[in-house]
Amino acid sequence: MKKNLQQWGWMLAIWAASIAALGAVSIGFRLLMTAAGLKS
Structure with a gap:
């Protein structure tokens, strides 16, 4: 049982x-895209 x-x-x-790693990757992509001027 244990x-x-x-x-x-x-x-x-x-x-x-x-799940945490996927979230971190998505935040990283969003930051990169914002830095590149690709705001949605």
Whole structure:
């Protein structure tokens, strides 16, 4: 039971980290595009 819970914890942590990384990349792209004068 404990091992299963730990496995879910790792999956949740990896999922959250990937969401955070995608958000950081999108913010970075937005900053680059704004700096290049491509405001939407």
